[in-house]
Amino acid sequence: MSYNFKEIESKWQHYWQIKNVFSSNEDDSKTKFYVLDMFPYPSGSGLHVGHPLGYIASDIYSRFKRLKGYNVLHPMGYDSFGLPAEQYAIQTGQHPEITTKNNILRYRKQLNKMGFSFDWKRELKTSDKNYYKWTQWIFKQFFNSWYCIKDNKAKPIKLLIQIFEKEGNLNIKAHSNKVLKFSKDNWVAMSKNEKENILLCYRLAYMDETLVNWCPELGTVLANDEVKDGFSERGGHPVIQKKMEQWFLRISAYSQRLLDDIKELDWTHSIKEQQINWIGKSNGALVKFKVRKENDKNENYIIEVFTTRPDTIFGVTYLTLAPDHKLISKITAKNYHERVSNYVVKTNKKSERERLSDVKEVTGEFTGTYAIHPITKKEIPIWISEYVISSYGTGAVMAVPAHDLRDFKFAKKFNLPLIKVISSKDNDNEIYSGKEGKLINSDFLNNLGVTEANNKVINFLEKNNIGLMKIQYRLRDAIFSRQRYWGEPFPIYFKLGIPKILDDDKLPLELPSIEKYLPTKEGDPPLARSKNWEYKNNMPFEKNTMPGWAGSSWYFLRFMDPKNSKEFVSKDKLNYWGNVDLYVGGSEHATGHLLYSRFFTKFLFDTGHININEPFKKLLNQGMILGKSNFVYRIKDSNTFVSYGLINKYEVIRIHVDINLVKNSVLNIKRFKEWRQEFKESEFILENGKYFCGVETEKMSKSKYNVVNPDEIIDNYGADTLRIHEMFLGPIEQYKPWNTNGINGVHNFLKKIWKLFHDDYGGLKFNSIKPSSEILKVLNKTIQKVEEDIESFSFNTSISSLMVLVNLLTNSKCYSKKILEKLVLILSPFAPHICEELWSKLGYNQSIVYQKYPSVNTKILEEKSYLYPVSFNGKMRFKLEFSLDQDKIEIEKILLKHDKVKHYIQNKKIMKIIFVPKKIINIVF
């Protein structure tokens, strides 16, 4: 009887489902273990072979942990709000809900065919109103909170109001937008609206104006990478920088805590590093520069700069402001107005990304105005330049061309002076940005080192009220509004222009049905199309929706208690399951999802709703499986295609071609012509009668026609083979191109196991013959190695050690029941279907899922002797066996007499003999 994987796999998938084998409940008698995959967006094209890589790893781990006696929580759900479904709705008019539902059904089917051990009773989707009710509820908590710097945590807004009533904001230390100081009396005298506006500056969810990439033609805001050279990537319509009122979450308040707690996480070094850079902490000082009064102006203007090198303050020779700095129009001298405003207009057209990425060209403009150096009182010119960004620091820098490369380039270009204030070893260089050396030309700082000078000058600045120490973060508050339909509506309505939050009993605020999914003619988001999108018939609801990461920033909590209608998660369940022990997903979410989830967790911790401070203890990043794309080359402005080897002779355009039309790089021309209408009449220039395609490795995607679907492989080889093949491809974290080259080998491995159990006629052949000591030794080694390797996520090596065992059993015709039982147990996390089947054939009627992982018999593994590699001058020549209790002197004696040793030494003198027990013998001559 041969290995009929189709029958076996559907049999056990059905069994797991009807017996609810993977459903998990809180059980105090067992230790919990929470294994989570980053939940997918259910796209229209279904799963491709790259998706399951992480799911297979987490499934193996989950099944292994169950065998080790843990109570495993292993759920799956869908991040189902998002753009593709909305795009599809715009094109076809089909409601995104329907698209999403169909896609999810397909995903679920595909996931089940892989034999994953998900607890489907906990399945959730972010677009479900019973889920987004709680996303809205969490937003409400943000809205009703402020961040107290003194206690370093979020607190209820009610508390802030009490403080204002007592003492205004005179003593408050809080993360906020710019607010004027007011006293208790000021506060009491304010109107309701004025108060609300002030509170809005302190809330953790707040509204503010910001510049966005607005595309009038598309009626929508575009992300930075959707804009190319001032035009939209899709459609090529002009894009302008427009000020818009948007919701923000005050993640910047958490910068330091997000930074501090990274140390405790068991994440890869590179992901941690990415988050640290993203948060971007720098220590420095704020320094105030007075602007010199012009004859026609009487006002006192002060420019505040942020610097990380206050020690170089005597080297400042000019100031540079961002082109959108708010003082520019006020301070620019008359004769310079035209040039400056031209420059400002020019830079406004570019997106910030473009401004910063186009670094080759140094541009700038003099304002005609001078500032006064706060210490030397000398006059220094004020310039503007696009290399300064208004959203970082104060939007102004003090330029020290002698010790900063950017300032140096700028000064060179515009012939600005340079003052050297640090003497360095490389004294010849005009520019030195290092920190070694002594201060010169710096008055009271002379002869000090950089660090001392820094401390001293900050002291001086603070004493004289011209500056103060300051820690700056790069991390900016996160924009939380999207001008889209398919997302969570904000639980917000506006009363006289002031945002108000809905009461809990009004949640969820459901997404209304609309006719069309496009923005309105006036440029309002799609929700503006809904009639009666207002509260109590006269107060309009917020028309924006929340971004994709709103729902995904807390879903790991909901899985613990997915059906709860009273709370987003109950305290009991949270106490039991705690944080995610193992989180598996792609490293592309390093600074997005993973940072936002940490932020949400810390906030919910502050507000007392949860008792964990970090969401994901251990993070495993699976590498992407890349596709192999094929290309054809069309001669420009023609319908003729050139074979790959000849493309240098023509001017050609590269076009993706469906990989199903290509075999071994050779194009099937007939099928290609049928593929698309436009290619029907095409002609070909061939090589040796064949059309060769170009090949490149890139991300799998529908638009690249390089997607390989797992269904076909499961049909041909079965899910167990696919699971092992993907794991055997290499280390889980590595990026690798998809190939099926080795799949036969893996499939053979399973067939070999099947044959250990069955004879050619379908009879079972396991027996009770005592296995050899060698087999026992290898078996125990394998049990140990598989366990160690699963724990270190090195699945490829655990599989190869299983192969070694199976090869040995096959070659030595060992069919011992005791041995085979253990083999099936340790293999079952990898190939669960075949193992369930064999387990039942061994005579057990309980599922293998909750059996016990076999323990290692360490006695068997103990060695009495060791086969030493004997090397000469470090080069291994032959092997000799010695007992482990022979000492060095004894062994040396034997060696010196040995014929082979004499042969390699010949007549030379032995300098020494190195003997490392259980490792090596090295004879040096």
Add this chain to the structure above:
RNA sequence: GCCUAGGUGGCGGAACUGGUAGACGCGCUGGAUUCAAAAUCCAGUUUCCUCGGAAGUGCGGGUUCGAUUCCCGCCCUAGGUACCA
């Protein structure tokens, strides 16, 4: 530019804290079986040669009895980030 990860046979990849380089699998070669093919099984497979060896883990140095592993300099690939003051 900076940060991070990596570079080992024809290919995917092994090698624990410095100790037998190339486990395991693919592919390839030869053989068995077969009318034949598929499947299966057995043997071989880093390179070079004079069959005794010699070289060999991106390149060039160094430390060491011994380096894929540690140190210094460089090259290449992938990911991230970018006038961040």
